[in-house]
Amino acid sequence: MPFIKVNPKQARRFVQATGKLAKTDRVYCEMLAKMGAALQLMPKAGNAENLYDLRDVLAARRAPIKDRTAAKVRNATVTPALVKRQLERHLSQTESDIVKIDAAMLEMTRQDKRMSERLEVMSSIPRIGETTALIVLVEMPEIGTLDSKQVDSLAGCAPMSQRSGKWQGKARILGGCQNLGHAVFMPALVTIRFNAELKAKYDQLIAAEKEKKSPSRRYCESCLSSKTHSCAINESGAKNGVDRDGYSGPCCTMS
DSSP: OOBOOOOHHHHHHHHHHTTOOOOOHHHHHHHHHHHHHHTTOOOBOOOOTTHHHHHHHHHHHHHHHHHHHHHHHHHHHOOOHHHHHHHHHHHHHHHHHHHHHHHHHHHHHHTSHHHHHHHHHHHTSTTOOHHHHHHHHHHOTTTTSSOHHHHHHHHTOOEEOOEETTEEOOOEEOOOOHHHHHHHHHHHHHHHHHOHHHHHHHHHHHHHHSOSHHHHHHGGGGGTSTTTTGGGOOTTOOOOOOOTTSOOSGGGOOO
16 A cells, blocks of 8 residues: 655654644644645555565575675685685585575566566666666665655765854765665766766765765765666656666756
């Protein structure tokens, strides 16, 4: 069913702002209805039926990924032949487990028509593979129904300004989905390297902030917001005029 999802702290603060001190079901039903009307919150389409199963499988995938990284680091420095053989055997088993999990996630995604169509659109983005597309769709099923700023904030890529009067603090990234940020970080770096237009934008961020990691983190939004296919994924999962470079037309102009 269509529903609206809000931060519970935000809902609580709204109730407090109205001066209501009582906390009952009746009071909160009334306040939530007023909050939805005041903030013009719109219900979102329902998610895939197997979304929570996909999230469980994705969570199970993180363990062998960490094991593989640790085993590769140890294998590069260890010298005893016995230990090397054990590490190589462990690496082989871990790789096999990851391949099986990826195949299971792909099969589960194809069982839902809308999810499968969205996966096709996401994986058609230059430098975005099926695995990254799967992670994005599972961790952020709202993509395609939000504007670019909402997507950036939900992904943890949007810097929050700190200003009060003449004082101006350093903008910092707050909240967001850490796993989603990890998934799109490397594709963002590849995009920066091979896409001349986005590389120029990245160089502007470097010149302005004097730090390489912060713009790189912020530039993860290139893989999620209107510069790529989030604008091309509508609620039916159809493509909206994607061009040969993998971008749409007017909706994908540089902001």
